[in-house]
Amino acid sequence: MVGQEVFAEALLSGMAEVFETMMFMSVEECNEMYEVIDGESLLSTITFKGAIEGCLGVSCNLNCAQTIARNMLGSDSEEAIPEEEVVDAMGEVANMVLGAVKARLTDSVGDIQVSIPSVVSGRELINSLGDGSYEVSKMVHIDEDAANITLLYRFTTQSH
Amino acid sequence: MSKTMLVVDDSATMRKIITRTIRKAGLPVADEILEAGDGNEALQKIEGKPVDIILCDINMPGMGGLDFVKKARTIDANKNTKIVMISTESDENLIASVKADGADGYVTKPFTPETIQKELAPFLQ
Numbered sequence: 001m002v003g004q005e006v007f008a009e010a011l012l013s014g015m016a017e018v019f020e021t022m023m024f025m026s027v028e029e030c031n032e033m034y035e036v037i038d039g040e041s042l043l044s045t046i047t048f049k050g051a052i053e054g055c056l057g058v059s060c061n062l063n064c065a066q067t068i069a070r071n072m073l074g075s076d077s078e079e080a081i082p083e084e085e086v087v088d089a090m091g092e093v094a095n096m097v098l099g100a101v102k103a104r105l106t107d108s109v110g111d112i113q114v115s116i117p118s119v120v121s122g123r124e125l126i127n128s129l130g131d132g133s134y135e136v137s138k139m140v141h142i143d144e145d146a147a148n149i150t151l152l153y154r155f156t157t158q159s160h
Numbered sequence: 161m162s163k164t165m166l167v168v169d170d171s172a173t174m175r176k177i178i179t180r181t182i183r184k185a186g187l188p189v190a191d192e193i194l195e196a197g198d199g200n201e202a203l204q205k206i207e208g209k210p211v212d213i214i215l216c217d218i219n220m221p222g223m224g225g226l227d228f229v230k231k232a233r234t235i236d237a238n239k240n241t242k243i244v245m246i247s248t249e250s251d252e253n254l255i256a257s258v259k260a261d262g263a264d265g266y267v268t269k270p271f272t273p274e275t276i277q278k279e280l281a282p283f284l285q
Binding site: 073074085116 | 220
């Protein structure tokens with residue numbers, strides 16, 4: 001059975017690839033003891049099934065989400081990006097990060113099929129999968145802001 | 161002569177990114193780049209008015225990219241249209257399969273402007 005450290009490495013390196021390539025932003029793991037996601041935030045999730053089943057989530061506060069959307073869209077404007085576009089951008093972030101993670105895990109874990117992302121807003125948002133699941137959760141710095149990325153998964157009969 | 165283009169992706173953000181990338185790369189594409197949110201909308205857009213190049217996501221609600229390619233290729237008017245898939249899926253078997261179904265090219269997300277330019281350049285001669 002593939003260890004959690006393999007999933008953690010895939011999660012962090014996949015996220016870094018997406019942010020560096022599409023948003024020109026750096027992602028670095030940080031000490032979560034000293035980091036919290038303050039205030040209203042967005043949680044973007046995308047589920048998957050196959051060799052493993054579960055859910056990947058990316059959450060950050062609205063300010064960080066604005067920065068991500070602005071960089072994705074290449075916007076130079078001082079005006080705030082409309083909420084609808086920020087939500088859409090965050091959904092695409094989860095989609096691309098899971099794609100990058102999948103590419104890193106297919107050889108060791110097996111193939112997975114990916115769903116369509118969804119995004120919710122609120123405070124202290126938490127993702128969960130229930131009994132028998134594993135969780136890899138990392139706090140990261142995306143440039144100046146803190147964000148959380150979580151991979152919840154359980155092995156299936158199709159697992160390598 | 162500039163080419164007509166349709167970008168198919170359920171994410172409006174991704175459609176904007178692709179359009180911006182093509183513009184920044186200076187590729188010879190018509191002023192208006194058509195957009196569609198899924199395969200069904202894309203088929204409506206090209207009905208009776210085929211375009212030169214279609215960039216299409218795979219994983220979309222409604223009609224996804226795999227079904228869209230198959231359907232688009234059954235329409236005679238689209239036989240010369242170049243279809244390039246853009247997806248987070250990087251599985252070699254899937255890429256071979258979608259090319260066998262009629263796609264001419266494949267770009268994996270995340271992508272750099274150089275990747276888009278390199279993949280599309282042969283179709284924009």
